[in-house]
Amino acid sequence: MERGLVLVVEDEPAIAELVALYLRRDGFGVHLESSGDAALAAVRTLSPVAVVLDVGLPVLNGIEVCRAMRAAGDWTPVLFVTARDDEVDRLLGLELGADDYITKPFSPRELALRVRTVLRRSSGPVSDVLQVGSVRLDVGERRAFAGSDEVSLTSTEFGLLSYLMKNPRQVFSREQLLSAVWGYSSMAGTRTVDVHIAQLRAKFGTLSPIRTVRGVGYSADAP
Known part of the structure; x- marks a missing residue:
């Protein structure tokens, strides 16, 4: 097929x-x-x-x-x-x-x-709504919102943010995120994760739920 x-x-x-x-x-x-x-x-x-x-x-x-x-x-x-x-x-x-x-x-x-x-x-799943702070993801419709404003995300950005938001306050290393979101951790450098995190933070601004845990990785938490 x-x-x-x-x-x-x-x-x-x-x-x-x-x-x-x-x-x-x-x-x-x-x-x-x-x-x-x-x-x-x-x-x-x-x-x-x-x-x-x-x-x-x-x-x-x-x-x-x-x-x-x-x-x-x-x-x-x-x-x-x-x-x-x-x-x-x-x-x-x-x-x-x-x-x-x-x-x-x-x-x-x-x-x-x-x-x-x-x-x-x-x-993504047929229907699922995730929310951390003022950021909401409609996983079924692949739509993201910062407060009442819709934010356009690439499929990778959406996948990364939804993975973090499905596991709020849990800290993931860059290697764990590569494996879970990209699916080929041995084939890409961890810099890839940092670049996409920067993209997400730029799009959500002060409402971004992504928190950096120095020396460990990233988590999703209400700002």
């Missing part, structure tokens, strides 16, 4: 075909594009379940594509493919709304795993 359509945007044909092969083996439909403008058109017309987006695209790069999607209110999960580790913090910057990243050279099997993980975070 097909799991949905994944849009793969990659200007190196050999890499694109290899990624497509592994995603199709996992049961996904795949549509390939090689430029940023074509990617935006495909997002609008095809409504993919996820986008695998190379950063180093010609003319309109992956960062600009993701920014345009988020500005249009499109929160389809985005997984960045980047050539350098030192781009990671910038790529997961607060304004971009990326869900995950992977650096070249990468294992296509690992990339397929990460797509599955991002989509698993996007599904």
Whole structure:
């Protein structure tokens, strides 16, 4: 049974075909594009379940594509493919709304795993409402609120915050959060957790329920 359509945007044909092969083996439909403008058109017309987006695209790069999607209110999960580790913090910057990243050279099997993980975070229970302080999550509808104001979150941000809020006042290490939320603790650095925590705090401001326990990790508690 097909799991949905994944849009793969990659200007190196050999890499694109290899990624497509592994995603199709996992049961996904795949549509390939090689430029940023074509990617935006495909997002609008095809409504993919996820986008695998190379950063180093010609003319309109992956960062600009993701920014345009988020500005249009499109929160389809985005997984960045980047050539350098030192781009990671910038790529997961607060304004971009990326869900995950992977650096070249990468294992296509690992990339397929990460797509599955991002989509698993996007599904969630049928109905569940979580509240810590003034922050409320409607897990069934995938909506987040700071007081009466709705806050737009990526699937990864939503998954991370809901995990903390389901276990209020319990402190989790970065390694525990990687394993529970990302699902592949051995494949990613703990800096990933810090970047997403910073994204959440920026979006919720003074109402953010996330507390840092120095030398240990993070917890959710009323501010």
